[in-house]
Amino acid sequence: MTATDTYLLLRAFCDELARCGLRNACTSPGSRNTPILLSLAREPRIHCWSHIDERCAAFFALGVAKAGHEPVAITCTSGTAAANYVPAVIEAWHARVPLIALTADRPPELRDVGAGQAIDQIKLYGDAVKWFCEVGVDTATPETLRWIRQLACRAYDTAASGRPGPVHLNFPLREPLVLDAPLPEDPVPGRADGRPWVQRAPVPASATPAHGRTVPARGIIVAGRDERLHAVGDAAAHAAKRLGWPLLADPLSGARHGSTAIATYDLLLRDPDFAQRVAPELIVRVGDLPTSKPLRAWLASLADTVQLALDPEHAWQDPAAVVHEIDPAEPVAALDALSTDAPADPVWLQTWTDADGAAQAELTAGLDDAVLSEPLTARLLGDSLPPEATLVVASSMPIRDAELYFPAGEPLPRVLSNRGANGIDGTVSTAFGVAAAAGRGRVVLLIGDVALAHDIGGLVAARRLGLDVTIVVLNNDGGGIFHFLPVSGEADAFEEHVATPHGLDFAKAAALYGLEHTSVQTATELAAALQRPGGIIEIRTDRAQNLDLHRSLAEAGLAAVRALSPTAPAASPAA
Numbered sequence: 105m106t107a108t109d110t111y112l113l114l115r116a117f118c119d120e121l122a123r124c125g126l127r128n129a130c131t132s133p134g135s136r137n138t139p140i141l142l143s144l145a146r147e148p149r150i151h152c153w154s155h156i157d158e159r160c161a162a163f164f165a166l167g168v169a170k171a172g173h174e175p176v177a178i179t180c181t182s183g184t185a186a187a188n189y190v191p192a193v194i195e196a197w198h199a200r201v202p203l204i205a206l207t208a209d210r211p212p213e214l215r216d217v218g219a220g221q222a223i224d225q226i227k228l229y230g231d232a233v234k235w236f237c238e239v240g241v242d243t244a245t246p247e248t249l250r251w252i253r254q255l256a257c258r259a260y261d262t263a264a265s266g267r268p269g270p271v272h273l274n275f276p277l278r279e280p281l282v283l284d285a286p287l288p289e290d291p292v293p294g295r296a297d298g299r300p301w302v303q304r305a306p307v308p309a310s311a312t313p314a315h316g317r318t319v320p321a322r323g324i325i326v327a328g329r330d331e332r333l334h335a336v337g338d339a340a341a342h343a344a345k346r347l348g349w350p351l352l353a354d355p356l357s358g359a360r361h362g363s364t365a366i367a368t369y370d371l372l373l374r375d376p377d378f379a380q381r382v383a384p385e386l387i388v389r390v391g392d393l394p395t396s397k398p399l400r401a402w403l404a405s406l407a408d409t410v411q412l413a414l415d416p417e418h419a420w421q422d423p424a425a426v427v428h429e430i431d432p433a434e435p436v437a438a439l440d441a442l443s444t445d446a447p448a449d450p451v452w453l454q455t456w457t458d459a460d461g462a463a464q465a466e467l468t469a470g471l472d473d474a475v476l477s478e479p480l481t482a483r484l485l486g487d488s489l490p491p492e493a494t495l496v497v498a499s500s501m502p503i504r505d506a507e508l509y510f511p512a513g514e515p516l517p518r519v520l521s522n523r524g525a526n527g528i529d530g531t532v533s534t535a536f537g538v539a540a541a542a543g544r545g546r547v548v549l550l551i552g553d554v555a556l557a558h559d560i561g562g563l564v565a566a567r568r569l570g571l572d573v574t575i576v577v578l579n580n581d582g583g584g585i586f587h588f589l590p591v592s593g594e595a596d597a598f599e600e601h602v603a604t605p606h607g608l609d610f611a612k613a614a615a616l617y618g619l620e621h622t623s624v625q626t627a628t629e630l631a632a633a634l635q636r637p638g639g640i641i642e643i644r645t646d647r648a649q650n651l652d653l654h655r656s657l658a659e660a661g662l663a664a665v666r667a668l669s670p671t672a673p674a675a676s677p678a679a
């Protein structure tokens with residue numbers, strides 16, 4: 105096998121990926137992956153985004169793939185470089201994001217014999233990939249060239265089709281790793297008209313029992329994360345409106361709009377009396393489960409109520425084992441086909457909207473514009489960003505604040521978040537990847553300080569790759585979320601080992617990465633800072649005060665809801 109063999113095969117492989125539709129790849133430097141890297145970089149139909157850190161590269165690719173709804177390739181050298189893909193590959197698996205990992209490896213004779221940078225890369229990502237393939241080293245013959253074209257089509261198709269997800273191709277490569285002569289014409293130049301070697305016809309939407317499903321008057325729609333198919337979100341909102349049903353939609357669902365969307369379900373369902381009074385006759389679920397704990401607990405308590413999950417990708421989003429039926433129908437068609445012949449129950453929807461209105465009024469009154477708190481920041485971003493903008497929201501409190509404090513009713517900005525595995529890692533890189541996916545307005549990232557510190561290296565994408573993300577960091581010097589948990593009482597170890605204050609000066613990080621840094625304290629200052637593209641906008645908050653604020657807002661909201669009901673039940677814990 106010569107370098108010419110290697111490059112002929114890889115050129116055909118990349119040509120085929122491009123024919124399948126691959127438009128973006130992320131490269132990281134190394135020696136062993138030189139042939140893959142150069143073959144991708146020389147393929148004009150594929151934009152190659154260069155990254156120093158493989159962990160950032162993979163999370164960036166995740167962002168591109170998420171925002172563009174299409175596979176993205178990543179390539180790195182052998183050894184721990186490939187291991188750095190693990191977190192993003194796992195997130196992609198859980199969040200159903202198509203990634204094509206192309207890792208370079210030592211050839212068989214250099215494995216487990218003390219050769220440098222050689223680790224066991226076979227099935228490195230375990231069950232977190234849809235398909236693993238050890239790509240044998242080979243000479244370029246008409247037969248192997250046909251095979252590698254087919255292989256590229258299979259990789260692309262496997263990542264993109266059915267339930268999307270990552271695939272892993274491990275390429276053992278022998279030296280020499282660069283060409284010493286010009287590459288000859290391809291003896292197997294690919295199909296005519298630029299078609300892929302193998303094309304798969306789209307799977308037709310199946311007719312299912314959901315078509316024509318008759319539903320009762322007192323139903324509810326619960327919509328969770330579905331970052332790809334916003335058509336499902338729209339269909340959920342329309343169905344809820346048509347049927348006069350409350351819509352409990354988290355911001356990641358694309359469904360949180362329309363006259364029946366209930367913004368404050370996370371708060372309302374903390375009240376046991378309200379939760380009991382609004383038990384429905386049917387629950388229709390789309391997308392992943394929303395983050396809200398009270399909503400999850402309420403669904404879990406309704407084991408005897410018929411719960412129907414519209415889930416064509418067999419995702420089994422049901423930790424409480426309460427779903428009665430999983431309908432694999434195409435969700436838009438299934439939602440459109442819901443109909444009722446039961447007499448309308450105006451009190452049903454009114455109970456929810458009255459409570460939502462009362463709770464929202466209290467939350468709004470309690471959010472003081474003069475002091476930029478964490479919930480107010482979430483509220484302002486949800487209110488002020490236009491629908492064509494994308495807001496990437498980090499795990500921890502930002503995603504929770506978005507769920508409770510985002511408005512509902514008018515179309516929101518597109519909201520994306522790494523909620524497949526709920527990690528705080530790679531969030532900055534994901535946001536830059538989202539910015540790299542062409543075709544939408546500005547990108548804003550709402551993130552906590554620990555999550556920002558975790559992926560601070562992701563900031564290098566701004567200057568190196570010429571991308572703008574406006575980063576709004578809520579800096580409470582540690583993990584504020586842990587103050588809401590029982591561990592906060594473990595005084596001997598809590599601060600140092602759980603809250604983990606760091607005292608980092610993000611202005612200096614901004615300077616290192618060539619970014620503007622602005623500190624803001626009021627809603628007006630935030631609005632002004634948001635006018636500028638890119639940079640870091642820092643809001644200093646206090647973890648203990650944040651806990652108190654969340655508690656007092658929740659108590660005020662719940663009190664207003666109880667005041668609406670004929671019987672006022674005992675107080676429930678706010679957080």
Ligand SMILES: Cc1ncc(C[n+]2csc(CCOP(=O)(O)OP(=O)(O)O)c2C)c(N)n1
Nearest residue numbers: 500501527528529552553554555583584585
């Ligand atoms: C990779 C990873 N490590 C650890 C955790 C556990 N964790 C959840 S939230 C959190 C703290 C996040 O703090 P910050 O980003 O400042 O947000 P805040 O809690 O203050 O809102 C940690 C460490 C995680 N989810 N993912």
